[in-house]
Amino acid sequence: MPKHGAERPADPQDDEILGKAYDSRLLARVWEVTRPYRLVVLVSAFLFLPIAALELLQPYLIKVAIDAHILVGDWPGLTHVAAAFLLALAGLYALRMLQSYLMNLTGQRVMHDLRHRLFAHTQRLEAAFFDRNPVGRLMTRILNDVEAVSEMFGSGVVAILGDLVTLFGVVAVMLAMNWKLALVTFALVPFLFAAAAYFRRQARLAYRALRTRLARLNAFLQESLQGMTVIQLFAREREERQIFESLSLDYRRAQFRSTVYDASLYAVVEAIGSAAVALLLWYGGGQIWDGLLTFGGLVAFIEYTNRFSLPIRDLGQKYAVMQSAMASSERIFGLLDREPALRSGDAARRPESRSRARSSIIQFRNVCFAYEGPEWVLSDCSFEVSAGECVALVGVTGAGKSTIARLLNRSYDVHGGRVLVDGVDVREWELTALRRYVGLIPQDVFLFAGSVEANLRLGADGVVSRQALERAATVANARGFIASLPGGFGYHIRERGANLSQGQRQLLAIARALVYNPAVLVFDEATSSVDAESEALVQDAMGRLLSGRTSLVIAHRLSTVKMADRILVLHKGRVREEGTHAELLRRGGLYGHLYELQYGR
Ligand SMILES: Nc1ncnc2c1ncn2[C@@H]1O[C@H](COP(=O)(O)OP(=O)(O)O)[C@@H](O)[C@H]1O
Ligand SMILES: [Mg+2]
Known part of the structure; x- marks a missing residue:
């Protein structure tokens, strides 16, 4: 892939479509x-x-x-x-x-x-x-x-x-x-309009090309700066520099073309204006001899001619402004008109459902789901998790484990079947209530630039006390490393958590999910990319968290899974096997195969 950056298509919907000016x-x-x-x-x-x-x-x-x-x-x-x-x-x-x-x-x-x-x-x-x-x-x-x-x-x-x-x-x-003198001046108007229209059109085409080039340059630069460490690691600096240079050169050329047309327009309009003045002097001079025009009249006419060609020159430019304003407003209103596909249910959790919830807190009933395209990610997927139970979900990469987590807190809606939490369809839940009830520790931890405290609190000022934050950090086993940071809870985390280790980020994500003390916890591969020491801390935290709490633990490390009460094996969009670690191993099916892959036995 020699030129991945240069070939990345510019955003197709981006600013290239110019239509009506009105x-x-x-x-x-x-x-x-x-x-x-x-x-x-x-x-x-x-x-x-x-x-x-x-x-x-x-x-x-x-x-x-x-x-x-x-x-x-x-x-x-x-x-x-x-x-x-x-x-x-x-x-x-x-x-x-x-x-x-x-x-x-x-x-x-x-x-x-x-x-x-x-x-x-x-x-x-x-x-x-x-x-x-x-x-x-x-x-x-x-x-x-x-x-x-x-x-x-x-x-x-x-x-x-x-x-x-x-x-x-x-x-x-x-x-x-x-009126005679006026008609002499107006004889040049068609030329003025033609020149203005021609150069304005060229300038607009050049400007459009300019925007495309700039978008490409921007996209390349953004990716290149973000991936700088990888580029340096693989010694790709020279190639990247060459791509950048060619993109930048393209941009410079487009910029120059656009300037040339602008400048030509001004020069041509000026020239036509001067020609009009020459005509006026010649014809008007004759009229003065014949006593049909005064000197002052001639000078005033020349002045009027100037005030006449400038608006015509600028009309083109204003037309272009209107054109892009119309195109932009169409895109803006298009976005504003796009209704959210997920609407929050009106009722917070219905109280009478609580008693029923004793039996099963999470229920997937014949769930079918696909992101886009015809391929189901989940098809006819059913399982239940009872109150206080810890269930592990395993399956190969891409089996749809994270998808189940996303359906559970209703990041997406199912296409068939039902997802129930606490006996109530998630579509009936009030979204905020649902997301506080089901705490998710996602696979990719996202931290914001700001203090540790702000990241744990995430804007819930006044709702959550400092004590609650500290408690959450303690339970998550994050207290130790936070205390060791300069400034503790006030330590400034950089963009995307760049100045924390993977394990530290993971522990913070766990603490963050605990702040609202959710009834259900979902771990999505909490230990998949951390070192052994952090894994031990995470495991230890999980052990404490999970006791007595309803939880779904997604893992492709089977070591994490052994502590679960029950294991579900997800394969081809469905739960194919179910049981304890020992039972499933004895059966020697999919789970046995996964276990073999993991430990080579
Ligand atoms: N946002 C998305 N848009 C489209 N397809 C997705 C998206 N997220 C995941 N997929 C696809 O759905 C399938 C299941 O993904 P996922 O649930 O993340 O698997 P995993 O079991 O590894 O967590 C994969 O084939 C993946 O390519
Ligand atoms: Mg996943």
Whole structure:
């Protein structure tokens, strides 16, 4: 696998699809999000009228200054006009600033609201959703897409409206002043539009390519930094550097292409504007000789021409902003509309079920389940665990042991059959109550950056006392090593628990599951990847924990299994054998085979 990084496909759903720049349905939904800030949006939209008026006033003042005052030598009158010009200028910039302030303020607020809603929504989504959606894509939704939508406020729909108002104003004034001269200027408009459209299109294609390259570079960099130790271990630095360099080069080239088109657009628009000025001078000069136009009129026309080509140039850019804002909002609302597939049952555990629970706390009845695709992971799987019983679950890797644990705390829903905890279908349980009732010590321990205490408490501030945490740590056999850490419970754990040993992480995970003192404990391979000393500690902790508690111990180390009251052998989606260690060995079936594999006997 020489080029795994470079060939990793860029996120397909990511930012590459650009469609309509205007979609009334999506705009209506964005409008809905701006509900709290509508007054501000409306005020800043109406500011375009005075802004356009002041823009149009300036060339007219120049015309008056030249014709009525400069050419006749009226100094006091000229001073008045100059003062008026200054005032118009000051007013224009003040209004522009106010408008930009209001629009950006709204954009930022909408961005914050959307980010918040998206994060809150993703928290409600089920585990299967996160299986299908890579982290990078969700990050893009919550950060980049939201930003694209907010840009619409600063330089999208409202700015386009403003540009159109100015444009129509300029055209009207030019026609009214001197329609022949106006038509001469407008002769160049088709070229202006064509150039703007062409270069904008090219720039957009280049920009899209740029985003793809950047996504690839990001993905590669992230993986490479995370796997740096492995890369160093296998002396792959040179290869990785080459892949990085080629990705970075690709990115640089795309960036350059995008810049070239942008620059060309500006240059061409400028050139066409200059051509318009040349035309005006030539045709307007003739009109001045014929007495149809004043000097001031000509200068004012040249000024109007400038105010006319800039909005056309920028329309393309604003159109692009709208396009990506629409595409992003479609993705954002798509995510917000995606209902959580797992809905919490309304009732906390029904009280009358408790008495029935005496017999069996966990029941799997003809459970069928698959992650995706047609292959069942569990098919017609049935078993029970009685109150206070410790049951071990064994089976080859990939048999579906962890899956059973996930169904038990309802990370996923079954496709057939029922899972009952305490006599109640897990789908009827209130989710939080279920997950506090069934404590899971997962196969992959995930620790957060933060103190030991915060990791044990996991946000349950005020609910769990410090004493409860210490008790849990003691029972889990974690007390000793926590005390040896600098700062004890305050010791700062780094990202993913990098500064703890595997065994220490495992002990913390056990302590964390015990904080709520769950009635049922599920161990998923608690000792599979720890050293002998930690294993002894974990085993010892488990021995104490399990006595009197209902528990399901998943293990592929059979040494862990021997202490169980009963052993279930999972094979091909079903429980195939059941009994004590001695019974199963005597029978010499699947369990005997597993035991042989493990110990070579
Ligand atoms: N999140 C998932 N998405 C799709 N398939 C999965 C997922 N988790 C596990 N599987 C598949 O389900 C099967 C059972 O996995 P698991 O329950 O983890 O086995 P184990 O017995 O080793 O714990 C495996 O074939 C595995 O590839
Ligand atoms: Mg597993």
